[in-house]
Amino acid sequence: MNALDETTIVDCVFSQAIGYVERFFEEHADLELRGLGIISTRVDANSHLAIDASDTTRRHDAVSLTWEAAPGLPLPSFSGHIRARPHFAQTELRLEGHYKPPLGPVGEAFDVIAGHAIAAGTGRELLLAVKRFVESRRNADRARYPSDAELNAENAAPPNAPE
16 A cells, blocks of 8 residues: 655634534545546545544544545545644644555556556645635634634534533
């Protein structure tokens, strides 16, 4: 398997970013991914909220993510996660994981020549789509709630939620 590691900065406070990322995948389980703007395919993405143990000083959430290309297409499968980290008043989103090129040794050879660049481009395009979603949802919430205090009060745990 080959590694993928891409990052972007989103205009969203850290405490809310991973929730928006999770909503992105809830609303986009059937994704169309594009690598380097040249190859496009629909994938079945599965995601869930997970604990990110990569920071030993503080517990963070992450979105665990896998996808498979549509049946019959010789495209890589992916398994990884999106982590969020504070970045001043913004948040860094990091897509990390591994993909497996299809077609055995032929796919591995293609990956060395061009496939990895396509995979990295696909990761960047996915993060760009997530970034647009997070920022548009955050802006919509800002318009609905003039202050973060009101937004936090609105998003408080429901009365029946476990403590």
